[in-house]
Structures are given as structure tokens and as C-alpha cells.
Amino acid sequence: MASTGSRRAQPRDAGGVVRAGAANGRGGLPVPTRVFGLRRVTMGRYLFCYLMVAGPLLLFVLFRVIPIARTLELSVFNWDLISPTRPYVGLANFAALPQDSNFRLALTNTTVFAVVTVVSSVALGLAVAIPLARRLRLEGLYQLIYFVPFVTPTVPEAVVWKWIFDTRYGVLNYLLSLVGVGPVGWLTEPRVALWALVILSVWKGLGYNMVLFIVGLRAIPAEYTEAGQIDGATGWTHFRFLTLPLLMPTVLLVCVLSTISAYNVFTQVYVLASDIQGAPGSVVRVLIYDIFENAFRFYRMGYASAEASVLFAIVLLLTAVQLRVLQSRAEA
């Protein structure tokens, strides 16, 4: 108690610095208490921050870093998931990828899908966000309508879209028939099925992009807008030279997230293009489906890991390029 009372008696400044003079009754400059060369309070703050970061970091290492490392490791082995032996094959799995027509098709399909989906969902998300960011009437309702597809599980959504896309009984073909377009095999014709997948994916991701854009648009300081208006910037000019550059960090974020999501497309494909016994690979082959098929159907874990490693590299590279390009534009 005595010591507590003694500490209470010591006057402190806001940073926890003990005023030496006050403590020893002689006055003078304050002498901070230090741990490892840092002020005690600063040290406490650091400790708190590191502790807070440690939990998520541990989970990230456990569920992201270690699986990625294990996948990279597996890619140089020939393992069937069952056998206790795993013969080392070096880079043979990677060397076989360019010769695999399924992999080439999956890579092409996924890239086409990603480009179209990212461009469409970013453009449409922004187009929807601009009016909604101005605080319209029933703004919350509109946001809800656009956001619901994002939070609804993909499987039931894909099942509903499967009916919409049905060649003979689907609503979409019925609407097209009203303008004289004949029945389209949305889910049975490989070339068309990819576009059906794009439609579903853009519809699903639109609400999420919209929310991010609304936040970004509302974060633009009003002074800039007012200054622009005073200078005569309105409509497209205002958007092109004022709003868009200031919104670039959000555009960058949305592009990166959409690209990662597009390259990881799987559930929609699996549900939408499955029929009879469910193997949509013959209709829309995308990278994740090809990886899934090689790993868990053909039991070629090493080969599938090599494919996954390539996918990882592609997404990493694209993200880096996007960061560099869009960040330099934002800075400019």
C-alpha cells in the first residue's frame, strides 16, 4: 500500500513521464521510465498492438500461409492422396501443364471470365453507386436490393438461375423470344455457358462493389466537389477529372478483390453447369474446377497442386500489376 501511495504521489505528464524533480523534490527536467529504451506507455501500446495483431496473424499463418506452403511442396511430388509413398518428380508436374488441353482451356475460360466479370462488375457497381451516394429517397431499400444477392448463399442462387437459364422453360429465353431471339442453350452450349456464368457472377458481386464505391464516393471531401463546381466542372468532366482520380484507391481495392474472386470462381460453375450426374467440366471448365477434378476425382494431388501454384502466381502477379498501375494513377 505504501508503495502504491508513493506512486500515486508522483506527478506524471500525459505520456506517463515521471517528473524527476517532483519525485525527488528538487524540480528540474522530467526523466521518463524506460523499458528496452522505450517509454513505458509507448511500450505498453506496442505490446497491446502486437497482441491484437498476433491472433489474426496466427490464424492467417495457420489457414493461409501453411496451406499455400504445403501446396507448393506437394506440387513437386506425384501423390494420389491414398498411397503412403510420394515419389519426387521435380518440376515434371509444371512441365506437363502446357501440354494439358484441359488446363489450357480452363486457363483461357477463367481469364475471359475474369476480364469480363471484373470490368462489368466494377463499371456497373460504380454506375449504381453514383446516384445512391447522393442520399436518394429509399436509398436504403435500393442498397438492400443490390446487396442481397451478395449475402445470399451461392448454391440456392445458382439453382434459381439454372431455372432462369433453362433452354425450354427458362424466363430468359421467354423474354428473348418476345424480341424474336430463338432458344439459347445457356447451360448446354459451352460457348454460351461461359456468358451465363458471367451474368450470374456480375449480378452476385454488383452489390458488394456498390457498397465499397458508395463509401469511397462519400469519403471524397465536399470542398473538392465545391471547388470543381466553382471552376465549372459538371457532369462527365466532373466525374472524369475530379471524382474518378479521388476514387482511385477504392477502384483499386474493388479491382483487386474482384480479380481474386473471379479467378477463384467455382461454386457457380459447379451448380449451374451440373446436370444429370454433375460434372460441369465438359460445359464450362475453369481453373478451380480443373484443380478440383484432378485432386479429388483423379487423385492427382501433385498435379493439382502444380495447377494451384500457377493460379496463385497468376493472381499474385495480376494483383501486383493492378496495385502498381492504379496506385501510380491515383498518385498522379
Place this chain on the structure above:
Amino acid sequence: MKRQHARWIVIVLIAGLLGLGGTAVPGGAAAAVNLSLWGGYPEIMPVYQRVVADYQHEHPEAKVTILITQLRDYERKLAASIPSDTAGDILEMASATMDRYIEAGLIPKAPPGIAQFVRSRSFGGAAQDHAAVGGDVYGVPWFMGVGAIFYNTAMFKAAGVSRPPQTMDELVADAKKLTTRDAQGRVTRSGISLRLFGGGSGVAEKFAILMWPFGGEILTQASPGKYKAGYDNAAGQATLAMHLDALYATPADSFDLKHDAEAFELAQTAMFERESWVVGDIAQHAPSLQYMTAPMPRAKRWGTIFNPVNLYVSRSAKNPDAAWDFVKFLMQPQYQRQLLADVGWLPQRQDVNYDPVFARIPQYRAFLIKDKTYVYWSMPEIRDFDEIETKLADRLVSAYRDRSLAGNAAAIARVLHDAAQETNTILKRDGLYGE
């Protein structure tokens, strides 16, 4: 002396009581035996529920849990759980799939009593062979997928077709007669529902079933353990040409229509090939449908596919004896008959009298043809087969979509030759290829 005797009696009694107390389960009940059965065919659940109820009635100490998931998910679940010893105690699985686990030493052999039962006259030779690997019995034959032709009798009558097709030529001719079209010439009802897309390996399997009578097969055994593509020949070309003609030359089927059992139950097709489970499915979903079944048509040879599903006990089973006891219990005639009558899968047990079921549901007869020339054939049980079949299916789906192939014999031959090269490359990769 008397006091000494009395002391000994007391000591013995106490020791006896302590001994009993040490072995008995609190409350005096026998130790509970937990068993789990995993399966991939949800339609069999009612049979399992009845068996479990009866078994638990006879064995109050037993608690049996049934877990059934869709087949493809189930296969993946086994791939993860068997090597990690977390699978169920009793596993229902096609022998073609389970053989890879057996070869890897992950599934134990059946005990001698069970092996003796499997080797008895209760099961046919093919069933016994598929339950064993290297001469040792690992599973108990449960049911089998056998193909036959389903045909709509009302549609046949209306089209003036008096009997189901006996030959492959009749199959094609009848399909054309049974097809209906609208004013624009689009097919509104298929004469035959072919497998044109969908299930990866399913497309190739259905192709193989129709190719087999012509003399082709997906893999031909070159020597023991060695195979090569068996469809890069006249049989394969005839079958692919048959599909393309049915789509483009004289359409008897269309991509735009529903297919398979669903189409048959909705009266959107007159005929298709499928396993016996469709009988049970029709009873449930289209009970008023007028239909009958027929054996597969013949060409150079006559027969149908046979896919056996067996019951195995996993390495991780805590009570393997109880698990095998449950499997044996399940093999009783009343459950075999229920499996056939209520579900539609054909039991592999052959010493059970199924006549009451056949009398009530005559559609089952076409699945069990007792003719020595009618061959029940099956696909090779090699680890690469699913990959080979799936990749062939991908090429077939593309070929069916290619209108330019119809009537072009050279292009058809090229498609099959390219596919066969891929098949042989996969076989070579894993040392399974033989000329």
C-alpha cells in the same frame, strides 16, 4: 475352524463382489456398441432404417448410425477420411472405387466366416470376383447397377411399334418413328434420350454401353494388367455416327430437351437406357406412367453393363466384429427383397426368391436375363479409369456439338483416334499401357 472358514467365505464373497463391480457397467447394462454406416445412395435410406430398427431390437446394446451423402461428395469424403482413419465403420462403395484403397492397404480383409459366406452359392461368380482383390475377400456384395432399355408403351403403341427394339438397328429405326416435332421441325419429344452432356464420366459410360454390342469398349485388355483404348475402331465409329445421326441427320434427340429419367418420367422421351433404380423412381414420381423394360438390343454381341456395390468394414472400425455382424444381418432375404421392391436396386444376392417382387413389378425382369449369351460386363477396375472415362466424355460432348461431323466418316474416325491417343497417354504415364 468354524471362524476360520467363515473368514475365508467373507473374503471370497468380497473378492467376488469386487470382481463383478470391476467388470460390470454401472447400472448393470451391457457396454454400448456404436456402429456407423456411410453410403452414397440416398434412396436406400428406408431399407437401412428398417434394418437398423430390427438390428437394434435384437441387439439392444447396439447403436447404429447411418450417414448418406450424394455419391460424388461421398467419394471425396472417403478420399479424405479413409487414409486418415476417420471414416465410418461400414462403407458402402462400388468395388471399382474401393479397389484403390484396398491395394493401398487401407481396407482390411473380411474375416473367414464372412469370406466363406461371400464364396458361397449366395452370390454369382462375378459378384464374388468384384468383392475380392488378389483372391482375398474384402467386401460383401450388396447391390448392382445393371442397364436395360426403358420404353413408354403408350408411345410405342401410338407410333405403331409393336415391340421393344431387339437389335441396334431397330433401336435407331424405332427412335426415329417415336420422335415428334413441332411446326418448325424442332424435336418436341425425343425417340431416344441419349446422354449428350452432363456427368463427366457418365457421357462416356453411356457411349460405351451403346458401343458394346458393336464390339467396342473403352479399354481393351492387352495382357494382364495392361490396357489400351478399345474404341478407336469400327465399333466406336458406328456408335459416334449413331449419336450424330440422331442429332442432325434424322433427329431423334435434341440438346434442348430434358434428358434421362426426368425426361422419361415427364413423357418427354419414348425410350432410354438406365439402371433398375429408375423403376423405384418412376413409382415415386410418375406412378401412372405406362412403361416396360427390355434387355439391351444386340448387334455383334448381346449384353449389359454390371456395376457392383459392396459393403466393406473400415480399418478404423472400433468394433469390426459387430460391424461385420451388422453387414451379415443386412444380407437377410427380407431386406434384399425390400431393396428391390421399394428402391429398385438389384440385390447381388442370388439365392433369394424375388418372384413375388417380379410378379408385382414385372419391369425388373429385363435386368436379370437368364440367357447364357447375354453378357454382364463391367469396366476395368484400374486407378486411371475415371480420368480416362471423364476425358473421353469431354471429347464426346464436343463431338456431339459439332454438326460438321455428321455423315463425315473420316472426321469421326479422327475424333476417336485423337481421344484414343489421350487415353493411351494416360495409361503409359502410369505404366498400364500394353499393345
